[in-house]
Amino acid sequence: MSERTTIVVQSGDMDKLYSALIIANGSLAMGMEVSLYFTFWGLERLKKGGLERGPLSRMHLLGLGKWMVRRRMKAARVASLERLMADFRELGGKVLACEMTMEIMGIKRQDLREDLIDAYGAVGSYIADARKSTVTLFI
Amino acid sequence: MSERTTIVVQSGDMDKLYSALIIANGSLAMGMEVSLYFTFWGLERLKKGGLERGPLSRMHLLGLGKWMVRRRMKAARVASLERLMADFRELGGKVLACEMTMEIMGIKRQDLREDLIDAYGAVGSYIADARKSTVTLFI
Amino acid sequence: MSERTTIVVQSGDMDKLYSALIIANGSLAMGMEVSLYFTFWGLERLKKGGLERGPLSRMHLLGLGKWMVRRRMKAARVASLERLMADFRELGGKVLACEMTMEIMGIKRQDLREDLIDAYGAVGSYIADARKSTVTLFI
Numbered sequence: 001m002s003e004r005t006t007i008v009v010q011s012g013d014m015d016k017l018y019s020a021l022i023i024a025n026g027s028l029a030m031g032m033e034v035s036l037y038f039t040f041w042g043l044e045r046l047k048k049g050g051l052e053r054g055p056l057s058r059m060h061l062l063g064l065g066k067w068m069v070r071r072r073m074k075a076a077r078v079a080s081l082e083r084l085m086a087d088f089r090e091l092g093g094k095v096l097a098c099e100m101t102m103e104i105m106g107i108k109r110q111d112l113r114e115d116l117i118d119a120y121g122a123v124g125s126y127i128a129d130a131r132k133s134t135v136t137l138f139i
Numbered sequence: 140m141s142e143r144t145t146i147v148v149q150s151g152d153m154d155k156l157y158s159a160l161i162i163a164n165g166s167l168a169m170g171m172e173v174s175l176y177f178t179f180w181g182l183e184r185l186k187k188g189g190l191e192r193g194p195l196s197r198m199h200l201l202g203l204g205k206w207m208v209r210r211r212m213k214a215a216r217v218a219s220l221e222r223l224m225a226d227f228r229e230l231g232g233k234v235l236a237c238e239m240t241m242e243i244m245g246i247k248r249q250d251l252r253e254d255l256i257d258a259y260g261a262v263g264s265y266i267a268d269a270r271k272s273t274v275t276l277f278i
Numbered sequence: 279m280s281e282r283t284t285i286v287v288q289s290g291d292m293d294k295l296y297s298a299l300i301i302a303n304g305s306l307a308m309g310m311e312v313s314l315y316f317t318f319w320g321l322e323r324l325k326k327g328g329l330e331r332g333p334l335s336r337m338h339l340l341g342l343g344k345w346m347v348r349r350r351m352k353a354a355r356v357a358s359l360e361r362l363m364a365d366f367r368e369l370g371g372k373v374l375a376c377e378m379t380m381e382i383m384g385i386k387r388q389d390l391r392e393d394l395i396d397a398y399g400a401v402g403s404y405i406a407d408a409r410k411s412t413v414t415l416f417i
Contacts, residue, residue, distance in 0.1 A: 026401035076381035078378065134409050
C-alpha cells in the first residue's frame, strides 16, 4: 500500500507555508505520495505573485526584518517558496485549489498560478485523499 | 472497520470554524464517523450566541468587512455556522466539550449551547476517539 | 503494533503549548508512544527560560491578564508547562529539535534546554515518526 501525506494549507503565513512545503517535499523524498489542499489564505498565496509577497507573520514581530530573514534563510541554504513549490511539483506532488474559497474571495482561475494547480475541487476531493493518508495535517 | 475523522477545534476564528465544520460534514456525507473536540477559543464559540458573533479574524484585516463576507458567502451559497452545526448533529456527528477549558475560563454548562453537546470530557475522551481515526486534525 | 502520536509544535502560544502537552501526556498515559517535533516558535520556547515567559497570545487579548490566567489554572489544578514537560519526559515521550530553525534563528545547542531534548534533526526524522503514527497533528 502506498503511503500518503495530505495537508490542508489554510494559512498564508510564510513560516507555515515553509512548514507545509518542507513536510510535503520530505514526504515525497521518502517515497510517499502527497496532496496539498489550498484554501482561504493559503489559496491567496497561489495568486499570481503571491508566493513572493504576503504576510511574514510573526517573524516580523519577533524583530527579524524581512531582509534579515531572507539573508538568514539564504545562509542556511533554505530554498525560496517558489523553489519549494517547483520541487514539489517535479517530485510528483498534487495541488488542489478550494473552489469555495474562490467563490467567497472572488478569485478566478486566471488570477491563480494555474501552472502549479492540478485540480480545482471541493471538500469531497480533500476527504477522498485524506481518508487514505497516513499523515493528515491542518496548517 | 468504520472510518473516523477527529478534529480538535481550538480556534474560535470564523474561517477556521468553517474549515472544521465543512471537513466534518464532508466526512459524514462520505460515510465516515466524526468527533469534534471543542477546547479553548473553540469552546467559547459554543456559548449561547457564540456562533453568530465572535472574531472574524483575518478576514477582517484583509479589508473584507463583515457585511461583505456575509454577502459573498450568501452568494456562494455557504451555510451559516449555525446551519452547519445543525447539519453536523443531524448527520450523526459527535460534539465533545473540554472540561478543563470550562474550569479555566469559568464556563458553566448552562452558559453553553447544551443542545449541541453530546458529552463533557477530558483529554482521555479525545484520545479514545483520535486513536481509532483515519483523519486527525488540530484546527 | 504500538500506537504513536506525533505532533509538530510550531506555535509558541501558551494555549497551544498546553494543548500539545496535554494531548501528548494523555497519549502516553493511555499506553501510546509520543514524538514532539519542536520547530519555529515552538522551538523558541525550548530556549533556557522559554517555558515560563513567552506570548500568552489571545488569552491576553480576551482580557484575562497573566495573573488571572495563572490563578485560574492553579485553581483548576492545571500544571505549569515546566511540570507538563517534565512529566512528558518521565513517561518516555521523545523531543526532537528542528535543526533548520536553529540555523535560521541563530539558536545554538547551548541556548536550548538540552536536558529536555532527545535528538536534533531535520524533516526526515519527523516523517520517520509521523508515518508510523495513528495520530498526527500540527499545532
